[in-house]
Amino acid sequence: MGRRALGLDASTFAFFTRNPRGGNAKALDERDVAELRQIMEKNGFGQLVAHAPYTMNLCSANPETVDFARRAMAGDLERLDSLPGNYYNFHPGSHVKQGPERGIELICEGLNEVLVPGQKTVVLLETMAGKGSEVGRSFEELARIIEGTKHDELLGVCLDTCHVNDAGYDIVDDLEGVLDEFDRVIGLDRLRALHLNDSKNPRGARKDRHEKIGRGTLGVDCFAAIVRHPFLRTLPMVLETPNELDGYAQEIALLRCLAGEDSD
Ligand code: FE
Ligand code: FE
Ligand code: ZN
Numbered sequence: 235m236g237r238r239a240l241g242l243d244a245s246t247f248a249f250f251t252r253n254p255r256g257g258n259a260k261a262l263d264e265r266d267v268a269e270l271r272q273i274m275e276k277n278g279f280g281q282l283v284a285h286a287p288y289t290m291n292l293c294s295a296n297p298e299t300v301d302f303a304r305r306a307m308a309g310d311l312e313r314l315d316s317l318p319g320n321y322y323n324f325h326p327g328s329h330v331k332q333g334p335e336r337g338i339e340l341i342c343e344g345l346n347e348v349l350v351p352g353q354k355t356v357v358l359l360e361t362m363a364g365k366g367s368e369v370g371r372s373f374e375e376l377a378r379i380i381e382g383t384k385h386d387e388l389l390g391v392c393l394d395t396c397h398v399n400d401a402g403y404d405i406v407d408d409l410e411g412v413l414d415e416f417d418r419v420i421g422l423d424r425l426r427a428l429h430l431n432d433s434k435n436p437r438g439a440r441k442d443r444h445e446k447i448g449r450g451t452l453g454v455d456c457f458a459a460i461v462r463h464p465f466l467r468t469l470p471m472v473l474e475t476p477n478e479l480d481g482y483a484q485e486i487a488l489l490r491c492l493a494g495e496d497s498d
Contacts, residue, residue: 236273242483243490246280246470251310251322256289256302259309267316280470283358283392283427284314286324292344293327293337293369300340303327308348311355318354321427321470323392326359326370326379337369342382349385358392358426363400363442371401371440373419380420390426391416394474395460396445397429399452402438406456409463428471430457430489446475447485454492461493 239247252259273279290303307324314322329337349357359379364371370379380386393416398405403412416422432450434443448454460466473485 236270236279238479239279240273240277242479243486244482245278246282246472248283248285248323248472248474250287251284251313252287252306254285254287254289256287256306259313262313262316264316271317281427282317282320283470283472284310284320284322284355286310286322288325290324291327292324293329293332293340295330295332300344304344304348307344307357311348311350311353311357314355315353320355321358321390321392322355323358323360323427325362325368326376328367329369330367334367334369334375337367338375338378338382341369341379345379345383345389346385349383349388351385351388353388355388356390356426357388358390360392360429361394361397361401363394363397364402364440365400365442371397373416377420380424389424391420391424392427392429393425394429394431395452395456396431396433396450396474397442399433399437400435400439400441402440404437405460406437406452409456409459413465422465425465426469428460428466428469429474430460430471431474432457444475446477446481447473447488454488457489458492461489467493 290306291299292303294300326341359376362368362370370376380389405412432445432447432452434445434450435441436451447457
């Protein structure tokens with residue numbers, strides 16, 4: 235993964251901690267981990283943003299699903315301790331007709347069971363588009379999860395640009411206003427990583443369909459503002475656009491150019 239990222243001129247990457255549709259995790263190869271850490275150090279990588287499986291739902295109405303989610307998260311965090319100081323991003327969950335109140339309660343319960351002081355990974359709640367019964371479509375919902383979690387020092391937020399647009403936040407014409415609101419409701423110090431995706435849908439559509447950078451409703455100027463922003467530009471940024479590897483290399487080059495970095 236590290237070598238592949240280098241080949242794309244990336245200095246961070248995301249990876250699934252296990253099959254994204256769930257299932258068991260592969261055993262760790264200690265030599266592989268050591269080699270990755272060496273590559274990251276030698277090439278000045280930023281923090282990595284691991285992604286939990288999509289099927290993980292801490293607030294499912296099915297107790298077995300909740301149980302799987304808690305065990306999967308605990309297991310992933312334990313394994314991530316061998317790569318200390320990075321991030322673990324997850325979708326807060328879908329409350330499936332139980333209502334957001336109960337959803338938030340279950341998510342907090344799960345996090346209170348799973349997060350352990352001394353773990354070496356900060357867990358990130360992803361901002362969601364609000365498709366179906368997704369919890370985390372507003373900053374208020376994320377703030378309530380953080381408030382309800384005992385070891386909140388182990389929690390942060392990953393802002394997905396497509397998702398916040400689809401949830402109704404106007405990052406195209408009022409990026410500063412949205413960040414002010416984030417600061418007021420959650421606190422900007424919680425913002426630890428970005429998912430950079432353009433969106434196929436207009437603001438507030440609650441759809442969650444990613445588009446290539448500059449080809450969607452957000453547009454290239456929105457991403458220029460993000461990569462030039464004095465705070466945002468310090469965060470790890472992950473692309474989840476519909477691309478193959480060469481497409482990612484091109485988007486990374488575009489974003490570096492927009493950020494005013496010299497290419498060599
Ligand atoms: Fe995600
Ligand atoms: Fe995302
Ligand atoms: Zn998405």
